Amino acid sequence: MNTVIFRTIAPFLAALMILFSVFVLLRGHNEPGGGFIGGLIAASAIAIYGIAAGVNEVRKALVFHPIAVAGLGVFLATLAGFMSLFVDAPFLKGLWLFLELSDGTELALSTPLLFDIGVYFVVVGAISAIALELEEDEETR
Amino acid sequence: MAVSSTPKNLELPPAMIEGATAAADWLIVWPVALPMIGAAILVMARKRPEWQAPFAFTILLATLVANFMLYMRVQGEGPLTMTMGNWLPPYGISLAADSLSALFSLVSAFIMLVVILFVQSEIEVRENKFGYHPLLLLLLAGVSGGFLTGDLFNLYVWFEVMLIASFGLLIIGGRKIQLDGAVKYGFLNFLATTFFLIAIGFTYGLVGTLNMADIALKVPQVESGAIYAVAALFFLAFAMKAAAFPLNSWLPASYHAPDPAVSAVFAGLLTKVGVYALVRTHLLLIPQSHAYLQLLIEIIAGFTLVLAPLGAMAQTNARRALGFLVIGGIGAMMAGLAIGTPTGIFGLATYAVNSMLVMTALYLVVGLVERMGGTSDIRKLGGLYRANSWLSIMFITLVFAVAGLPPLLGFWPKMVLVQAGIEMSNYWMVSLILLNSILTSIAGTRLWAHIFWRDGREGVNSEQINTRIRPLPPRAKVWGLWPAGMLVAFIFVAGLVPQPLFKAGATAAFAVYDPGEYVGAVFGREAVAQE
Numbered sequence: 214m215n216t217v218i219f220r221t222i223a224p225f226l227a228a229l230m231i232l233f234s235v236f237v238l239l240r241g242h243n244e245p246g247g248g249f250i251g252g253l254i255a256a257s258a259i260a261i262y263g264i265a266a267g268v269n270e271v272r273k274a275l276v277f278h279p280i281a282v283a284g285l286g287v288f289l290a291t292l293a294g295f296m297s298l299f300v301d302a303p304f305l306k307g308l309w310l311f312l313e314l315s316d317g318t319e320l321a322l323s324t325p326l327l328f329d330i331g332v333y334f335v336v337v338g339a340i341s342a343i344a345l346e347l348e349e350d351e352e353t354r
Numbered sequence: 355m356a357v358s359s360t361p362k363n364l365e366l367p368p369a370m371i372e373g374a375t376a377a378a379d380w381l382i383v384w385p386v387a388l389p390m391i392g393a394a395i396l397v398m399a400r401k402r403p404e405w406q407a408p409f410a411f412t413i414l415l416a417t418l419v420a421n422f423m424l425y426m427r428v429q430g431e432g433p434l435t436m437t438m439g440n441w442l443p444p445y446g447i448s449l450a451a452d453s454l455s456a457l458f459s460l461v462s463a464f465i466m467l468v469v470i471l472f473v474q475s476e477i478e479v480r481e482n483k484f485g486y487h488p489l490l491l492l493l494l495a496g497v498s499g500g501f502l503t504g505d506l507f508n509l510y511v512w513f514e515v516m517l518i519a520s521f522g523l524l525i526i527g528g529r530k531i532q533l534d535g536a537v538k539y540g541f542l543n544f545l546a547t548t549f550f551l552i553a554i555g556f557t558y559g560l561v562g563t564l565n566m567a568d569i570a571l572k573v574p575q576v577e578s579g580a581i582y583a584v585a586a587l588f589f590l591a592f593a594m595k596a597a598a599f600p601l602n603s604w605l606p607a608s609y610h611a612p613d614p615a616v617s618a619v620f621a622g623l624l625t626k627v628g629v630y631a632l633v634r635t636h637l638l639l640i641p642q643s644h645a646y647l648q649l650l651i652e653i654i655a656g657f658t659l660v661l662a663p664l665g666a667m668a669q670t671n672a673r674r675a676l677g678f679l680v681i682g683g684i685g686a687m688m689a690g691l692a693i694g695t696p697t698g699i700f701g702l703a704t705y706a707v708n709s710m711l712v713m714t715a716l717y718l719v720v721g722l723v724e725r726m727g728g729t730s731d732i733r734k735l736g737g738l739y740r741a742n743s744w745l746s747i748m749f750i751t752l753v754f755a756v757a758g759l760p761p762l763l764g765f766w767p768k769m770v771l772v773q774a775g776i777e778m779s780n781y782w783m784v785s786l787i788l789l790n791s792i793l794t795s796i797a798g799t800r801l802w803a804h805i806f807w808r809d810g811r812e813g814v815n816s817e818q819i820n821t822r823i824r825p826l827p828p829r830a831k832v833w834g835l836w837p838a839g840m841l842v843a844f845i846f847v848a849g850l851v852p853q854p855l856f857k858a859g860a861t862a863a864f865a866v867y868d869p870g871e872y873v874g875a876v877f878g879r880e881a882v883a884q885e
Contacts, residue, residue, distance in 0.1 A: 280485070284397025291391045294383075297440075301374035304383045304449075306440040 215265075223265030230258035238333050239326075248329035252336025259337070260344040268349045279345065283338025290331030293324040370440050381427055382436050382449045384420035385459050385498045388413055393491035403482040407474055410487040414467045417494065421460040428456040429861060433875035435504060435567075443876050444568045450504030452872050454703060454862035458630055459501040461707050465622045465714050466494045468841050472718050473615045475834035476725070481526050481613075489526070493519035493619065500627045504876055506554050506564040506639075509631065513550065513595070517543055520624060523616045524608065535611030542604035546594035553587035560584060567876035569639045570869050585643030588635045589650070596628030596684050599658040606665070606677035610730065614721020617673060621680045622714035626706050629687045633702065636691065638869050644694050651692040652783065658685030659786045663793035667800060672720050672730045675801055676713070679756055682794055683709035689783050690771055696863045697774035704859035705767035711845050712755045712764060718838040719749050723805055725830055726823050732801060736808040737820035744835070746806040748842045753798030755845055758791045763849035766856065 234254035241247030259279075263271040275282075297306035305324075312320040392413030399405050428434055428451050437446040451459070470490060477486055496516030503509050517540075524536040558564055560581055561572050573581065590601075597605040605625070609617045636644045636651075662682035669675035683705065690702030720730065722745055727735040739746045751762065758768035768791060775784035804812070810820040826835060848855060865871065 284394045287394035303375045305438045
């Protein structure tokens, strides 16, 4: 797998895939997509980069340990549930905040979006942790 | 810029609850959400091992307070429910706490608090980094979620949360024996979960809903006899989770593998969720199935009662023997379920509380024994009475509590169970419960005699002083002996003053036998009255 072509193209491919994963995550509320599938795409980007550049390189680039990223995801998702505490509603009630931007477009922020971002991080963290661990085994063999 | 609860240009769906939810109703969310968010934060702080223990302790203390407040509230005002996301009950996922579930959840949080102190006596830095504390918190979230949920599929999800957390805890040291235990534990538990999932699918097909209160309302209208098959499938799945005979082999095969603190939590909490689920399915969800399956439950309870302590007698590994004693307790609870009268459930609830506390304490004490003797093989132990008499007093107290000798805690639930059996003229069950007490005390005192009473190791040197025993290191004294000792003292005092336990058990049994309250709390009392 360690050809020059692959090593040259992998960083660009990974960057593109992560960008695409964010797009899939954001469009997920009303159209096909969402945190889970977005997270899978991002995790495969990280796995590809790991195959090309080596696991140590990826771990350095990620800064945080993948499992810590998954923890952030659980934290964000739970936080999304707690938002409704402030509006006298039950746990996990969906809340929306509509922001009018200067050019007239409307930005809809919501707790389901926050929850979905949480799911995204859980999937990215958990899957890439597994993938990196497996790739590490492969390298040391 | 405005915060609104619905998207613009969208009418409020009729499935939404109107009106505000009081912040006080959030009480039911805290026991589950607090450990969950605590675990998430601790996973993020994995590079800070020194933060893990204090933070986990604080979260658990808050969880215990939340559980206590929830319990008091349920005792005072009846079942408390909240349906997630403002949806109306059959559509949204409900959490529902009645006296039974709030009681179990409260005891679970208490046990976890004691264990997190004990963990400090044995945890290694490396294990800390791999997420020992977050997994313990996640396990508590799973257990409390299982007790407090009012939705069958959600119960499945909490079983999975429990399974994942317990899997992590089982293998966290990475020793060979742990992997061996984890495979057996994992395989049989996954099998049970699969049966549970199949049963959920059939339930949805037959009844058209998975909300527990809704099922309780609609099951009487189901005419198909298939509902009995579904009930039997639930019974199979939960009996496997509870480790009732003959599906008990996973428990003694895995509980001795992890650290003593972890096996203490497992012994205290995991099987009881299975028992709780059995009570829910056979007395609330599909009540007609109880009479149908009664003979089967009786037979299984009888075999579990007798064979488990016999299994304990045959073991030479102290923790494996304790695993069989856990199963014996499951037999007693199944006997309560088999009798099925309010008195029987009264006995079941009190026995479950007793078993949670006592089995946890026993595993903690044996953990300290292992620390001193360097092994859990009772043939190689001996002479611990001389080395640490406090430990031996704690152990024998707990053995008598498990066996049910007065005036210890275990006596009272057994008394209630015997009374329930006599009321129903079920003398077989009564004699088996009493036989279980005798066999358990034999099995327990055998352990005590081997570990503590005998001077040295088994064999020709048994009269000589065991030289392999090391004194407890200071860390194990402060964090190991003290928490275990306090738990034993608590059990002892609770046995001398059984009124609170009786009151808790009686209200729990009453709650199980009055499903109208439970259903009414979920749907609103007026709505049920109309049906």
